[in-house]
Amino acid sequence: MARRALVAGATGALGSKVAQQLEARGWQVRRLTRSRAKAGASGEVHQGDALDPASLEGAAEGCELVFSALGASVAMDLSGWSGFTSLDVRANSNLIAEAQAAKVKRFVYVSVAHDEAVGKTAYVRAHEQVVERLKVSGLDWVVVRPTGFFSALGALFDLAKKGPLPSLGDGQAKSNPIDDDELALVCAAACEGTEREVACGGPEVLTRDQMAQAAFEALGQPVKLRKAPLVMARVAAVLMRPFHPRMAQMVQFIASLSEHDVVAPVRGSKRLVDYFRERAAAAKR
Numbered sequence: 182m183a184r185r186a187l188v189a190g191a192t193g194a195l196g197s198k199v200a201q202q203l204e205a206r207g208w209q210v211r212r213l214t215r216s217r218a219k220a221g222a223s224g225e226v227h228q229g230d231a232l233d234p235a236s237l238e239g240a241a242e243g244c245e246l247v248f249s250a251l252g253a254s255v256a257m258d259l260s261g262w263s264g265f266t267s268l269d270v271r272a273n274s275n276l277i278a279e280a281q282a283a284k285v286k287r288f289v290y291v292s293v294a295h296d297e298a299v300g301k302t303a304y305v306r307a308h309e310q311v312v313e314r315l316k317v318s319g320l321d322w323v324v325v326r327p328t329g330f331f332s333a334l335g336a337l338f339d340l341a342k343k344g345p346l347p348s349l350g351d352g353q354a355k356s357n358p359i360d361d362d363e364l365a366l367v368c369a370a371a372c373e374g375t376e377r378e379v380a381c382g383g384p385e386v387l388t389r390d391q392m393a394q395a396a397f398e399a400l401g402q403p404v405k406l407r408k409a410p411l412v413m414a415r416v417a418a419v420l421m422r423p424f425h426p427r428m429a430q431m432v433q434f435i436a437s438l439s440e441h442d443v444v445a446p447v448r449g450s451k452r453l454v455d456y457f458r459e460r461a462a463a464a465k466r
């Protein structure tokens with residue numbers, strides 16, 4: 182009989198690809214979502230809101246694995262008001278409790294690559310609070326800590342089509358973003374492997390300005406950057422806090438990434454500029 186896995190965040194950028202990877206490896210996947218329509222037609226679905234423990238009941242029954250890429254959106258838009266602390270920590274704690282009740286063997290959680298300074302932001306702290314809960318849960322745990330996904334940096338490409346891109350601070354802080362498909366492979370391997378903590382990034386270490394330049398290069402346009410002082414982002418994050426906690430926490434995280442390098446061990450081979458080029462080619466078709 183096929184091994185069964187519950188994938189939380191299965192309609193998201195990463196979770197949807199991990200669900201497919203697990204299926205390709207012979208797992209029977211149950212997808213958790215608040216909206217059945219978003220989960221697609223095929224496969225088993227558990228409809229539930231992870232903030233509501235009652236609606237999670239039975240979600241992990243019969244599963245030996247829970248994979249969670251469940252969290253508030255990282256999109257720079259006004260969707261989803263709840264911040265990472267209130268959503269990610271509560272929802273994933275409820276999921277851990279459901280996994281314990283269902284006697285699941287292994288729980289794999291996606292946190293965020295960070296250094297000490299970036300680790301002080303509310304966004305990373307929320308993820309690491311989940312990690313702390315997981316470590317004392319009695320479950321066999323695995324934590325994956327990726328750098329930025331190419332799909333999230335796709336926002337740069339969309340903005341570059343419209344005009345100059347903001348360059349916060351000196352634009353020289355570095356990271357090595359990772360392709361979503363390659364990250365999904367890393368995650369699926371982590372579900373079956375022996376590593377407990379898997380930090381991962383792509384092959385190229387780029388400054389924040391170079392990431393923006395890659396978007397213009399793929400579009401065949403001259404590079405247009407608009408310098409903005411870091412203090413502006415920090416003030417914006419504080420002002421936004423009462424009105425939109427999620428965006429406030431995202432802006433605080435981005436400001437921190439703009440002054441600190443976050444480079445993780447290389448687990449991918451695809452380059453950001455090629456991802457942007459694929460986006461440019463797709464837009465022309």
Ligand SMILES: NC(=O)c1ccc[n+]([C@@H]2O[C@H](COP(=O)([O-])OP(=O)(O)OC[C@H]3O[C@@H](n4cnc5c(N)ncnc54)[C@H](OP(=O)(O)O)[C@@H]3O)[C@@H](O)[C@H]2O)c1
Pocket residue numbers: 189190191192193194195196213214215216219229230231232250251252253254255268272291292293294327328329330331333334
């Ligand atoms: N994107 C990046 O660059 C990046 C980098 C490092 C780490 N991460 C972290 O990796 C994780 C996955 O990121 P992603 O970009 O794939 O996220 P995403 O596309 O925004 O997907 C989020 C998922 O969480 C689910 N979800 C949210 N609230 C829920 C709730 N109350 N109950 C049940 N499900 C809920 C959503 O499902 P429904 O809407 O269908 O219910 C969706 O499938 C996140 O924790 C993120 O912070 C992201």
